[in-house]
Amino acid sequence: MTHGTSTPQAQHSPAAQPWPEGVTRRYLTKAAELTGNHTLAVEVSEQAGEAHSRCTGCGHPERTYYAPEIKYRAQKHAETCRALPRPA
Numbered sequence: 001m002t003h004g005t006s007t008p009q010a011q012h013s014p015a016a017q018p019w020p021e022g023v024t025r026r027y028l029t030k031a032a033e034l035t036g037n038h039t040l041a042v043e044v045s046e047q048a049g050e051a052h053s054r055c056t057g058c059g060h061p062e063r064t065y066y067a068p069e070i071k072y073r074a075q076k077h078a079e080t081c082r083a084l085p086r087p088a
């Protein structure tokens with residue numbers, strides 16, 4: 001039996017996870033906060049004057065031509081979404 005120092009497990013922070021291509025912002029959902037599953041997020045992408053967001057928990061989409069509005073909508077959805085995706 002060994003006693004002594006233990007090496008702490010490496011913690012993976014949400015910032016260390018690679019983001020999907022084209023995603024410029026991510027907002028963790030309420031479900032991510034409750035479960036610790038940081039793949040549950042509302043992901044925002046902007047392209048050619050259009051801004052899109054999509055929730056990885058429930059699939060809720062948003063689209064606007066006014067980019068600053070998408071940040072507000074994405075964060076608002078993320079703060080309340082408790083959805084979990086169906087396991088594959």
Ligand SMILES: [Zn+2]
Nearest residue numbers: 055057058081
């Ligand atoms: Zn959602």
